[in-house]
Amino acid sequence: MKRETMVNAFDPEQAAGLDPDDLSLIERRGRVLGPAYRLFYQEPLHITKGEGVWLYDGSGRKYLDAYNNVASLGHCHPKVVEAVTRQLGTLNTHTRYLHEGIVTYAESLLATMPESLGHVMFTCTGSEANDLALRVARSYTGRQGVIVTKLAYHGLTEAVAEISPSLGDFVPRGPRVRLIPAPNALFVPPAEQGAKLAADLAQAIAEMRAGGIEPAAFIVDTIFSSDGLYPDPAGFLKPAADLIRAEGGLFIADEVQPGFARTGEAFWGFQRHGLSPDLVTMGKPMGNGFPMAGVAIRPEIVSEFGAKARYFNTFGGNPVAAAAGLAVLQVIRDEGLQENAREVGGFLKQGLADLTAEREDIGHLRGAGLFLAVECVTERETNAPNAALAGHIVNHLRRNGVLISATGPGANILKIRPPLVLGRAEAQIFLDAVEMALAAA
Amino acid sequence: MKRETMVNAFDPEQAAGLDPDDLSLIERRGRVLGPAYRLFYQEPLHITKGEGVWLYDGSGRKYLDAYNNVASLGHCHPKVVEAVTRQLGTLNTHTRYLHEGIVTYAESLLATMPESLGHVMFTCTGSEANDLALRVARSYTGRQGVIVTKLAYHGLTEAVAEISPSLGDFVPRGPRVRLIPAPNALFVPPAEQGAKLAADLAQAIAEMRAGGIEPAAFIVDTIFSSDGLYPDPAGFLKPAADLIRAEGGLFIADEVQPGFARTGEAFWGFQRHGLSPDLVTMGKPMGNGFPMAGVAIRPEIVSEFGAKARYFNTFGGNPVAAAAGLAVLQVIRDEGLQENAREVGGFLKQGLADLTAEREDIGHLRGAGLFLAVECVTERETNAPNAALAGHIVNHLRRNGVLISATGPGANILKIRPPLVLGRAEAQIFLDAVEMALAAA
Structure with a gap:
């Protein structure tokens, strides 16, 4: 597990409340794969299908993937x-x-x-x-x-x-x-x-x-x-x-x-x-x-x-x-994906700028195209890392169906990296979820 | 290129007589891939299709693959x-x-x-x-x-x-x-x-x-x-x-x-x-x-x-x-492939034993299942490595539509490693080609 994932790794000691079938799969998984295999999020995701910017769990619930840089053209293009x-x-x-x-x-x-x-x-x-x-x-x-x-x-x-x-x-x-x-x-x-x-x-x-x-x-x-x-x-x-x-x-x-x-x-x-x-x-x-x-x-x-x-x-x-x-x-x-990354990335960055401009606990926003970072701090005066806020946002988003992670030496930098096919409507869904997560912080 | 392939690598200085389209592809290939990318055989194979134990070139000519240990269940299973x-x-x-x-x-x-x-x-x-x-x-x-x-x-x-x-x-x-x-x-x-x-x-x-x-x-x-x-x-x-x-x-x-x-x-x-x-x-x-x-x-x-x-x-x-x-x-x-490897491998080994028993220039035959080695020597008295004979057999087989390679410190050991789906009829084709190659040695 790289440092960037530490704010959002599953902790087996906090497994209470998870779906029994998932718990059983987690147990089998640990037995055969051993300790190197971590799971994202306090509540791990059991994903069974991917399409475009969306991942789906077994119940059909969908998650906006704003983190996976492998399926860069969208899942299962x-x-x-x-x-x-x-x-x-x-x-x-x-x-x-x-x-x-x-x-x-x-x-x-x-x-x-x-x-x-x-x-x-x-x-x-x-x-x-x-x-x-x-x-x-x-x-x-x-x-x-x-x-x-x-x-x-x-x-x-x-x-x-x-x-x-x-x-x-x-x-x-x-x-x-x-x-x-x-x-x-x-x-x-x-x-x-x-x-x-x-x-x-x-x-x-x-x-x-x-x-x-x-x-x-x-x-x-x-x-x-x-x-x-x-x-x-x-x-x-x-x-x-x-x-x-x-x-x-x-x-x-x-x-x-x-x-x-x-x-x-x-x-x-x-x-x-x-x-x-x-x-x-x-x-x-x-x-x-x-x-x-x-x-x-x-x-x-x-x-x-x-x-x-x-x-x-x-x-x-x-x-x-x-x-x-x-x-x-x-x-x-x-599909003009470089152009799309520039355009939708710009829209996303502006939206995040609007959401965070007034906040004392967001120290910096930066990025290029569809690769953005938001730095969570305790206050702008000191810009001290705020890993707790980053962890809150990552897990709040996950509960609301949006997937990102955090990175950096202080584990306080939100890492936003959606597939290059992200459209404006989906970018707006992302921004709405961030707005809610920030409001609940 | 590992040592084992040195007896059967393409030498660009001996390209005369090759198909002009292949020569042009070889030239383009060298330009973009650089010197690390070697080609098998004095006459490289331009393969376009694979099925079971067979590989096909663009003209539809087929080659018995008795070497590829990746497509172990047969090509494109x-x-x-x-x-x-x-x-x-x-x-x-x-x-x-x-x-x-x-x-x-x-x-x-x-x-x-x-x-x-x-x-x-x-x-x-x-x-x-x-x-x-x-x-x-x-x-x-x-x-x-x-x-x-x-x-x-x-x-x-x-x-x-x-x-x-x-x-x-x-x-x-x-x-x-x-x-x-x-x-x-x-x-x-x-x-x-x-x-x-x-x-x-x-x-x-x-x-x-x-x-x-x-x-x-x-x-x-x-x-x-x-x-x-x-x-x-x-x-x-x-x-x-x-x-x-x-x-x-x-x-x-x-x-x-x-x-x-x-x-x-x-x-x-x-x-x-x-x-x-x-x-x-x-x-x-x-x-x-x-x-x-x-x-x-x-x-x-x-x-x-x-x-x-x-x-x-x-x-x-x-x-x-x-x-x-x-x-x-x-x-x-x-498909019982372990059993098939044992049975057809045994048939192949016995066939090779029959073909080489009387020869002074074959020092040893060994193997397990569908992985066999035949050691080419100058004479049984000294068992000195005979890379020339191994090279002759490898290239003679290739011209007759059968693919193997050679290995070992003296580059004199034929390496026979067909897909596990090799049948008896195909094993017999292999043996017939080896018989011809030995007769021409």
Whole structure:
């Protein structure tokens, strides 16, 4: 469980009052899956159906999903289901036979990126993508050091868990990893955000070198999701990206969260900052639920690794993944989802601004496209984190049929991330539910 | 590219004579995917359809797939396609909502294993499963050392590539990894195989300790696929598994290759050796092509890690994966595929024995169920590896519509691993093609 979910995790000791069938399923589940498998919400949801922005439980009650960034085109999008189904029944094999699908998909995907990113390699998960990006970066630079932000999350393999401090201190973090403060919208003036991030990076590099380790890469989620969501000001990431290169390291953009048009103004998060990364990793929404991920790379960086490391991902880039990925790109384009994310995201942001402008316990509202954050504080004077308020809102919304979560170092930042197909009417339903939750606070 | 594929990789410099459309696709492919993506065979196959044990190219020519261990129930098995399709159109979300599917599947999967393996955790790939198993083993034992066989392959993340010497010396292998010789059917008498493996393990542990590192785990593919396939004698693995535990480490069975009934006599490879591992990892055939994998674990080993490491795999164990996995288990049972693997595997082995008994250039034939190996040698006197003969047979078979590969330290061991639905008539087609390839050698 990442820190962001701690305000809304089910506590088995408070199970009284739950549906007996659900309780029995929870008990069976705990027995076979063990302690790593948590459930969202004080009253867990037993979901049996998904369609568009809606999830349904067994009784037919529906919930507005304003949190799931995997089913980014909406749950069970018929075009993706159809593409996957057709290919599953035709051919599903690996990349050591020739197949049109993976080539066409790779070309379409790279066409959304700067020309310098000439190659793409396919994996099954964002974790595998980040793990591969680190392997390539370390191999190319001959260096080991990696710098990340304080509450970064980059995945679950040993190598990327090591650079994911949001997992907490139980997960080992070796000497080759250095943390820097994430951007901060409350205590750092916007105009200083870029210079501060670069200065913090410079200090981390110096400290790393003092310990005898050279920096291989600076990797960031370009919208800083688990740190608390920091999109602004556009461009603030560039000085740090320039710096790591000047120091002989690589800049890796982790686009698992902001990628595939979520931010509205751009297809990729790094584009907001006027950057062209050395490596770009992507995952979650890439197949709208089909397990697939990848890394786009400047060709010269991967030439030796590609030739010598014998990298082969059994399921990665197979014909079914290629069909899913291609369908996702087509739907984003044909349904104008980037434009929709910008427009409905703007409506949502304005609505939240209207609801919270007068409140002393809301410290900040920010976001880009359909990825928004609302910072709950005790009072605006101090802007101290208010996790209790965030927890109240998350669970109040859930009881009223709207699903979100909270994140950030103080677990006080509401994370709002609906599917990109969210319409204005559904956005209004969301705003009405927030209004009620705030009124009941 | 793993060593095992080196005898049958496409060499772009020998592309003359290929179909112009294929050449153009190969060129586009190289441009976007880069140097890591190899193609099987001197004449690459452009496959467009799969059904049962058959793969088809665009012209409708069919190839008997005697190599693909992912589509273990046969390509595009209708029951699995149907289960995945139905669930894809209903709900595809993560494990933080309650869902019946993952619980039912976990119960069914664990029912095939010793009772001591009480929990299962789901990932998307065998690499992620092995990476998780190592993280759990290192966390539980508080130790770092891992012992593997000389040509082991356990996956592609940084941590499991480190324990995959079959990837070659370009991939870093740190001081926490020790290699021991794999079993050897030609130079070690069967009765001594178990004692030798345990003695080699004891020596590796001693050397590791001399370097200040304690052993956390001994991990093996229980049929030693990339080492050259060593199933016999049944039970030979037990002394080594007992030893690692006596030394305070854990025994991890990597069942990505032998698992899910391939060996005919047992559902899992470790059962052949009368073992109950501490952790069991599984992958490739688990979803008959749907990207899914997992780790079964003794509950006490994962209790602290599960509670504290915040492990959450976005796609792992989702409702679609659960539906695919459950369909695979049902098909194996309903179609009697374990029994078929034993019976048709026996027929195939006897046929190969008849074809090779008199040949001076075939040193050994071995296997279990539908996983067979034929060792090509220069002469039986010396049993020196004959990679040229193996390469000849692999490519001759491919030209005659039968697909296999070669493996082992000398790249001289034919690896025969057809889908479990192989019938006797198809096995006879295979044998006839081998007879022709041998006659042309």
